[in-house]
Amino acid sequence: MTPQIAAEPLDAESPELVPDAAFCHLRLYVAGQSPKSLKALANLKRLCDEHLPGRYEIEVVDLVQNPRLAAGDGIIAIPTLVRRLPEPIRKIIGDLSDAERVIVGLQLLPSDR
Amino acid sequence: MREGPVPSAEHAVAGVLTSLRKTPTGIQGLDEVTGGGLPRGRPTLVCGPAGCGKTLLGIEFLVRGISEFGETGVLLAFEETREDLIANVASLGFDLAGLEAKGQLAIDHVSIDPSEIEASGEWDLEGLFIRLGAAIDAVGADRVVIDTIENLFGAFSDSATLRAELRRLFRWLKDRGVTAIITGERGEGTLTRHGIEEYVSDCVIVLDHRVSEQTSTRRLRVVKYRGSLHGTNEYPFLIGKRGVSVVPITSLGLEHHVSNERLSMGVPRLDDMLGGQGVYRGSSILVSGSAGTGKSTLAAQFCDAACARGERALYFAFEESQAQIIRNMGSVGVHLARWVDEGLLQFKCLRPSLLGLEAHLSAMQDVVGDYDPSVVVMDPVSDLLTAGLSRDVSAMLTRLVDFLRVRGVTALFTSLDQEVQLGSANHQIASLIDMWLLVRTHEGNGERNRSLSVLKARGTAHSNQIREFLITGHGVELADVHGLGKVLTGSARLAEEARRSLQSGAEVGDLSVPSAGEGSLFGVLPRAGGVAAVETR
Numbered sequence A: 001m002t003p004q005i006a007a008e009p010l011d012a013e014s015p016e017l018v019p020d021a022a023f024c025h026l027r028l029y030v031a032g033q034s035p036k037s038l039k040a041l042a043n044l045k046r047l048c049d050e051h052l053p054g055r056y057e058i059e060v061v062d063l064v065q066n067p068r069l070a071a072g073d074g075i076i077a078i079p080t081l082v083r084r085l086p087e088p089i090r091k092i093i094g095d096l097s098d099a100e101r102v103i104v105g106l107q108l109l110p111s112d113r
Numbered sequence B: 001m002r003e004g005p006v007p008s009a010e011h012a013v014a015g016v017l018t019s020l021r022k023t024p025t026g027i028q029g030l031d032e033v034t035g036g037g038l039p040r041g042r043p044t045l046v047c048g049p050a051g052c053g054k055t056l057l058g059i060e061f062l063v064r065g066i067s068e069f070g071e072t073g074v075l076l077a078f079e080e081t082r083e084d085l086i087a088n089v090a091s092l093g094f095d096l097a098g099l100e101a102k103g104q105l106a107i108d109h110v111s112i113d114p115s116e117i118e119a120s121g122e123w124d125l126e127g128l129f130i131r132l133g134a135a136i137d138a139v140g141a142d143r144v145v146i147d148t149i150e151n152l153f154g155a156f157s158d159s160a161t162l163r164a165e166l167r168r169l170f171r172w173l174k175d176r177g178v179t180a181i182i183t184g185e186r187g188e189g190t191l192t193r194h195g196i197e198e199y200v201s202d203c204v205i206v207l208d209h210r211v212s213e214q215t216s217t218r219r220l221r222v223v224k225y226r227g228s229l230h231g232t233n234e235y236p237f238l239i240g241k242r243g244v245s246v247v248p249i250t251s252l253g254l255e256h257h258v259s260n261e262r263l264s265m266g267v268p269r270l271d272d273m274l275g276g277q278g279v280y281r282g283s284s285i286l287v288s289g290s291a292g293t294g295k296s297t298l299a300a301q302f303c304d305a306a307c308a309r310g311e312r313a314l315y316f317a318f319e320e321s322q323a324q325i326i327r328n329m330g331s332v333g334v335h336l337a338r339w340v341d342e343g344l345l346q347f348k349c350l351r352p353s354l355l356g357l358e359a360h361l362s363a364m365q366d367v368v369g370d371y372d373p374s375v376v377v378m379d380p381v382s383d384l385l386t387a388g389l390s391r392d393v394s395a396m397l398t399r400l401v402d403f404l405r406v407r408g409v410t411a412l413f414t415s416l417d418q419e420v421q422l423g424s425a426n427h428q429i430a431s432l433i434d435m436w437l438l439v440r441t442h443e444g445n446g447e448r449n450r451s452l453s454v455l456k457a458r459g460t461a462h463s464n465q466i467r468e469f470l471i472t473g474h475g476v477e478l479a480d481v482h483g484l485g486k487v488l489t490g491s492a493r494l495a496e497e498a499r500r501s502l503q504s505g506a507e508v509g510d511l512s513v514p515s516a517g518e519g520s521l522f523g524v525l526p527r528a529g530g531v532a533a534v535e536t537r
Helices: A035-051 A099-106 B054-069 B082-090 B096-101 B126-139 B149-155 B159-176 B268-273 B295-308 B322-331 B337-342 B357-371 B381-385 B390-406 B424-430 B490-503
Strands: A024-030 A056-062 A080-085 A090-093 B043-048 B073-077 B105-109 B143-147 B179-185 B203-212 B215-225 B234-240 B243-246 B284-289 B313-317 B345-349 B375-379 B410-416 B435-444 B447-457 B466-472 B475-478
Touching (some): A090 A099, B054 B073, B054 B082, B054 B096, B054 B243, B073 B082, B082 B096, B082 B105, B096 B105, B126 B159, B149 B179, B268 B475, B284 B295, B295 B322, B295 B375, B313 B322, B345 B357, B381 B390
Parallel strands (some): B143 B179, B375 B410
Antiparallel strands (some): A024 A080, B215 B234, B234 B243, B466 B475
16 A cells, blocks of 8 residues: 555644554564563554554564564564654554553554544 | 573582682782672672773673683673774773674663653563573673663663563573673662662672872772672772773782892992892882982992893883983993893883872883883882872882782882981881881081991891992992991091001002001092091091
8 A cells, every 4th residue: 555645734733643544664573472462462453453544564573583673673672662654763662551652652643532 | 602500509508608609700800809700690780980990891801701711791781882882992902893703792782762762551671681682692601791771760661660670680690690790870878870789789899980189099899799708898990901900909919939049239248238149039129218328329230230130120210211310320330221222121200290109000010011020120119109198108009019029020119218217108118128228328527428228138137237338430339347336437437448458568559658656547548539637546
């Protein structure tokens, strides 16, 4: 799907919000099948389906399999969610059970404002 | 080269204290202070204020581990980048990049976001464990340095989780069997800013860097070492061109090889006064006296004698320049320039006020280490002694004398002191040195004459007589002693010598003796110098 960038942000007061209909590339760093990792993935999928339907991509990086990939994004906490696109890069750590935090942290437009 | 974890049974033998296994650091002096090194397979905390040298200590621990003990290492750096670290230690001869390339060292820089990281739900530091584990596995590390893990506290608002993870990390390090150094910043009232000494408490070393009397001194103290005896004092340490060097007094001097060889002082009569043979190799000699008594000349002659034997001499001068000394000594018949040209004599001229005592000691040790002389002169050491607080001076002197003694270097120290009393500086050094020569001037008969006496000479019979000390065109000479119950110096001596020669019927050169009754003599001295007419009875 080609990214569709809106001509101007919908909320003029927070210009950094992900513009509606922008495509999000998300990378989730996990450590194998640990409980926090599984929870984070599940929570993330649910949140994305709710707020970014059809315009997200989740890449799961398992550091147990590929430890060297941790250095690239400076990962020390697990799980860590990195929003790579749109820029700027944003990071959130934890199993993402606090949805509000995730939304604010990723600067998504909450659907129930 | 990896070992498994230290088995706990080793320490649980009933009723018997088995000593903890230790990893030698290779850092000069530190292994002595810790009784063999850091606890093997355990984490050691090294804390101190910014700039105290803790990062360097950690890096040197890793580098020497590789070069001297064949133990590979990992450096987990939170503050400086890999490039900065490499550049900062390059001047010490630590080639971190080279060691990395050879697969002996792994450096992982963890960048912490300046702002707090957003958190949602529960998290742990498994990512850090994975990175550290991968680095350890990559080189098969036995040693790990983490510098400085307290930086994490700025990044994570949930300190409860962070602390739980740190506790887990240090247990994990023990399970891995690596010997680790964890650095921490000094806190107010606590050892570290965030209290990580709670989790890393097998061995705690505190570094300090203070300025006193305009001189900065670094000190190290082993605050805690579970299961081991350790030196509990504060030890000064230096960061020199070869890295960190701790100099504990306790290690010095009392167990070392002792030579029976005797060396000439360069003045034959003086050797006679010292049991006929001169000084022991490796001993220390103090020549003290007031200004202008000829101490430096004696020192120069001592060097001259050593160089004539083909030995290397090192002359530390705190008042004069090399050119001055060579010229002045040349005028009294001690020719040093030829030895300098042959590379047997080296001068080091420096102003004592230039450096702090510790730095002086370190600089001198470096030069002695590089040049490897068999004879060292410090002229005058009393200049150094006025440079610091008296208890520091005493400690430094002890270390200096012992350092040279352990190396088997014969040392001659000159010291300026007041005519009337021996200065307190002399007392400090007097008990350390093996031999003490005192040069004094005497006023009388309208003349000032010099005399030398041996106040102390350990290990050898020595003359208790006071000899006249002359600086002639051939250097220092000691004159014979005449007289009963009284030393004759200067013209009185010359007269006595002339009288005796006459009595024994020997020719005395240009002497013209008017005929006179027995027991009286007018003497004219044969070319030796001044003329005096003396009547003796």
